[in-house]
Amino acid sequence: MMSAAKKMKANGVRVRFAPSPTGKMHLGTARAALFNWLYARQHGGAFILRMEDTDRARSEKAYEESILEGLKWLGLHWDELYRQSERTARYVLHLKSLLASGKAYRCFCSPDELEAEKEAQVAAGFPPVYSGKCRGIAKDESEGRAKRERSVIRLHMPDKKVSFEDLIRGEVVFDLALIGDIVIAKGLEEPLYNFAVVVDDEEMKITHVIRGEDHISNTPKQIAVAEALGFSVPRAFAHLPLILGPDRKKLSKRDLAKSILDYRDEGYLPSALLNFLVLLGWHPKGDKETLSVDEMVREFSFDRVQKSGAVMDAEKLEWMNGHYLRALPEGDLRALLATRLPREWLAEEEKFERVLRLERERLKGVASLKEEISFFFETPEYDVKMLAWKDSPLKSARAVLKKAYAILAKVRESDFKKEGVALALAPLAAEYGKGELYWPLRVALSGRKASPGPFECAEALGKAETLRRITIAIEKLS
Numbered sequence: 506m507m508s509a510a511k512k513m514k515a516n517g518v519r520v521r522f523a524p525s526p527t528g529k530m531h532l533g534t535a536r537a538a539l540f541n542w543l544y545a546r547q548h549g550g551a552f553i554l555r556m557e558d559t560d561r562a563r564s565e566k567a568y569e570e571s572i573l574e575g576l577k578w579l580g581l582h583w584d585e586l587y588r589q590s591e592r593t594a595r596y597v598l599h600l601k602s603l604l605a606s607g608k609a610y611r612c613f614c615s616p617d618e619l620e621a622e623k624e625a626q627v628a629a630g631f632p633p634v635y636s637g638k639c640r641g642i643a644k645d646e647s648e649g650r651a652k653r654e655r656s657v658i659r660l661h662m663p664d665k666k667v668s669f670e671d672l673i674r675g676e677v678v679f680d681l682a683l684i685g686d687i688v689i690a691k692g693l694e695e696p697l698y699n700f701a702v703v704v705d706d707e708e709m710k711i712t713h714v715i716r717g718e719d720h721i722s723n724t725p726k727q728i729a730v731a732e733a734l735g736f737s738v739p740r741a742f743a744h745l746p747l748i749l750g751p752d753r754k755k756l757s758k759r760d761l762a763k764s765i766l767d768y769r770d771e772g773y774l775p776s777a778l779l780n781f782l783v784l785l786g787w788h789p790k791g792d793k794e795t796l797s798v799d800e801m802v803r804e805f806s807f808d809r810v811q812k813s814g815a816v817m818d819a820e821k822l823e824w825m826n827g828h829y830l831r832a833l834p835e836g837d838l839r840a841l842l843a844t845r846l847p848r849e850w851l852a853e854e855e856k857f858e859r860v861l862r863l864e865r866e867r868l869k870g871v872a873s874l875k876e877e878i879s880f881f882f883e884t885p886e887y888d889v890k891m892l893a894w895k896d897s898p899l900k901s902a903r904a905v906l907k908k909a910y911a912i913l914a915k916v917r918e919s920d921f922k923k924e925g926v927a928l929a930l931a932p933l934a935a936e937y938g939k940g941e942l943y944w945p946l947r948v949a950l951s952g953r954k955a956s957p958g959p960f961e962c963a964e965a966l967g968k969a970e971t972l973r974r975i976t977i978a979i980e981k982l983s
């Protein structure tokens with residue numbers, strides 16, 4: 506009869522997201538989390554989070570926390586959480602059994618010796634594979650020496666080919682002879698990645714291993730370890746395509762440096778980021794660009810994941826974020842902005858409302874919004890020369906601004922809307938020419954080469970501030 510645990514493995518999908526807390530969570534890591542999560546949700550399975558913190562020197566609690574925070578922010582909640590650092594006893598147990606069965610052995614070769622061996626092999630045109638020199642040392646002798654000498658533990662690699670089912674690439678075959686006897690632990694209590702993963706995947710009853718393509722060469726090693734331990738191998742693997750920069754080369758340092766929480770802090774929405782991530786290597790039927798999380802869960806499938814590298818396009822992410830920001834209910838948008846824009850800006854409630862109405866349709870991101878609207882709240886600094894329309898002399902700007910001031914000063918507060926302002930200025934524009942009036946007026950109000958039009962700026966700024974800024978421009982021109 507099958508044990509309960511075995512049955513679970515046979516039926517229910519159990520996937521794992523296994524980050525190493527040796528750095529922040531980047532886009533590539535987050536995508537691996539998302540694809541695992543989607544697969545689990547789609548199959549009613551379990552999404553397991555496993556902190557691969559065996560590298561004690563490089564693992565940090567702060568990184569672990571930022572990964573947990575990033576997952577929560579994205580809404581990728583996990584069903585179980587494990588830390589490899591808390592599982593040492595399990596690894597010791599299985600390492601001992603491999604040593605006892607002779608499927609693993611202690612290796613006493615020094616780094617210098619190994620380096621020389623490798624160089625000689627490469628020089629002779631052979632792939633560098635460990636010679637297996639220490640394989641023949643008798644168990645007793647080996648255990649004795651291990652108490653006095655530095656040693657590592659190697660797997661006795663069988664001389665055969667292994668294959669596995671990759672949900673993206675089909676059947677993948679590796680020749681273990683070309684890999685040789687890999688090091689699986691630095692000592693009994695210091696298991697290495699390719700060993701710990703196998704013990705965990707077995708004991709956590711993982712059915713599908715979904716991870717980045719950079720791990721594809723680890724898979725045959727892990728299968729060999731699993732077979733040596735008498736474990737079953739996960740049902741299938743999926744190695745996700747590399748993420749490339751826009752030039753189809755490796756991602757830039759800048760993109761790599763950015764963590765998921767950095768995106769959050771810049772005002773990106775989780776919905777935008779998830780949508781962006783799911784399209785890094787996958788596309789839905791019909792090639793639609795925007796999908797809700799529910800749609801992703803319904804439509805995701807590995808047969809639509811590409812093998813070739815997925816290009817990461819920061820502009821697309823920005824566009825995506827704009828799409829979700831514009832769709833955000835008013836209250837949610839305000840709440841988001843409230844935490845990311847200067848408090849003084851929001852304190853000018855009515856003005857803030859007018860500015861937001863004006864910018865909403867163009868909204869791309871919170872950082873760009875902040876930059877775009879800052880002049881509404883802070884008196885702009887600009888070079889007086891900018892006030893001149895094309896080749897016109899500065900003094901015509903001065904003359905027309907003085908007239909504009911006189912006209913606008915008479916517009917009633919209640920008419921100080923973009924239509925009212927346009928109507929009031931129309932005769933002056935007809936007299937001087939549109940560019941001659943509207944250019945200096947717009948610069949006076951915004952201090953920028955590009956901004957919303959003068960009527961929109963005037964309405965958003967309000968009458969008093971509009972007049973004040975025109976006065977400043979006139980003074981600059983005097």
Ligand code: GLU
Nearest residue numbers: 523524525557702716720
């Ligand atoms: N800990 C590995 C990493 O962060 C992932 C290992 C795996 O998914 O098997 O790259």
